[in-house]
Amino acid sequence: MPKGSEWRIHDIFPSDMGSDGSRIVVTTSVHSVAASYSSGNHLFTMRSLDKTTSENLLWKNILEASPAIRNGSETILQKCDGLPLALNGVSDYLSSKGVRGSLLTESCCEEVGKHLGKFMTGNERAFGKMRRALIRCYDCLPNYDVKSCLAYTCIFPTRHQINVMQLARKLFAEGLVQENIAVHDCLSTLIDMSMLEPTPLRSSLSNTTKRCELHNVMREFAIQKALSRHLVTFVTRDELLHEGGRIRRLSVHHSSKAGCEALAKQKQFSLSSLRSFTTFNSELFDFKSSNLLRVLDLEGCKGLDDGVVKDIFNLVFLRFICLRNTDITRIPKRVRKLLHLETLDVRETQVNTLPLEVIMLPELGSLFGMFELQLPTDTAGMQKLVKFLKDDSKLHAFGGLVITKAQLQGSSMAEKQAFAIIIKEAKSLRKVKFWYKASAVFQRKKVWVKSLFDAAASASQPQDDAAAPRSQDSEATDSVLAASLTSSIGKRTVELRSLSIDFGVLENEFLGSIEVLVSLKSIKLRQTSGTLPDPAKLRVMRSLIKLHLVSTGLTSEQLEVLQHLECLELFRIKEDRPGFWWKYCNTWNAWNF
Secondary structure, X not given: OOOHHHHOOHHHOOOOOOOOOOOOOOOOOOHHHHXXXXXXXXXXXXXXXXXXXXXXXXXXXXXXXXXXXXXXXHHHHHHHOOOHHHHHHHHHHHHHHHHOOOOOOHHHHHHHHHOHHHHHHOOOHHHHHHHHHHHHHHHOOOOHHHHHHHHHHHHOOOOOOEEHHHHHHHHHHHOOOOOHHHHHHHHHHHHHOXXXXXXXXXXXXXXXXXXXXXXXXXXXXXXXXXHHOOOOEEEEOOEEEOOOOOOOEEEEEOOOHHHHHHHHOOOOOOOOOOOEEEEEOOOOOOOOOOOOOOEEEOOOOOOOOHHHHHHHOOOOOOOEEEOOXXXXXXXXXXXXXXXXXXXXXXXXXXXXXXXXXXXXXXXXXEEEEEEEEOOOOOHHHHHHHHHHHXXXXXXXXXXXXXXXXXXXXXXXXXXXXXXXXXXXXXXXXXXXXXXXXXXXXXXXXHHHHHHHHHHHHOOOOOOOOOOOOOOHHHHHHHHHHHHHHHOOHHHOOOOOOEEEEEOOOOOOOHHHHHHHOOOOOEEEEEOOOOOOOOHHHHHOOOOOOEEEEEOOOOOHHHHHHHHHOOOOOEEEEEOOOOOOHHHHOOOHHHOOO
């Protein structure tokens, strides 16, 4: 039942049927409907069949299945993915092939497995039930935008773990949905209607789905919809899947450079109109003729030499670039040409320094990596940067700022305060992540940590650290840290919503003052230490809904105070100590989150 109104059936049955009463089980594919009309809070999710049961169901109507035929059915079992309706359809079809007198062969099974989507959406009678079920689900989607989102998700390989936020950014950059908020609404609808499946780990820990999967049968159906609308073209294992017309979106899976270059010689494989290029587990091939490219996703690709990098940053219409886990080593200054760029992802690469031109891009909203920033050291350059950040910057997610000794001991005050200016002045910034590199200059960490809290609380000057005498370098560094952080987080006109800090090997007492970050919704701390605040201070943090603590060294008894974070929805802790250390806490199960 797809609609909640159809569930109002319990009133027609007796309220007390006694021990002889019947049990009625009603199913739905819509999570929100099931949650609203379930008995209590329990929802039973139906699982797919295992491999053995799937094989038995597939061959139930076939008298004899030779080993060769069974070998040819591996693709069928993989694509049906334990879905009984799909397995029944294939079984009926293969059985009918034998009845008509044709000899059922291994190649016949391979053909069905290879083109299962065509069979499901075609006119074969055996797949009628499967076809009607899929079309009914598709027709229940509320609007054209949601249908476009579903068709677009088939660009990912089978059972690929889809990052929901990255998918949303790509959809927005593609122009398939006009507003960013609408993109998230579309994806939420698909997840609610079970067309996208949230991964168990994420869905069980948080109401927010971070990753999802597309069931193999739904993916086959989505591929046919995408092809019929000329939405996506596929190259899989060097084979072209294209329904004619111009190639606007290309998804390449498990293909070689030689195979793609051979396809490029075909007249129908022109990339001059290409808008989007995504590749998975494939070798890179020439796309520099695609001058209209908007979306470029090369995650995991190798062979990005200087020539390829130059070609990428000459594509002036790019709005989305993902170079994650590639062998790129630098971002050239010609990136300033990309005036439409909204997302740049260089995580897990050798890009350690980012030029100022990246920060100055007018449409850039999301920046991911792990790098230092090349910022101006002269007054005029800093004034220009500050003006841009205040008036024109759209940067809201900044994940990957490395703060080093070289920055903090620069030759000029502008250089020393450069990283803090980004945090302070970027008007749209909501999410930021820091990394601190280990260095001898950080032997005195207390003032660094205290400065951050003082800045976040009231931008007041840090108190003197009553510790052992320090070197001149340490005192100078403490001064820079205090001044920089005071002028950044604490003086923002718009509050941050998410803060992630990795202290590395630096000792600190950050935990003792987290209550001053009252506006944050999410805090993630790694390699931090100290004593948690008392319950009264934690109760004030009503905005905090997510807290991640990694390698803090806290005992389970010390962590008990966190139950006073009254609005906390998700708490995750990870320690590198051996054994199940939390089982020794007698009060762990008494927490009241």
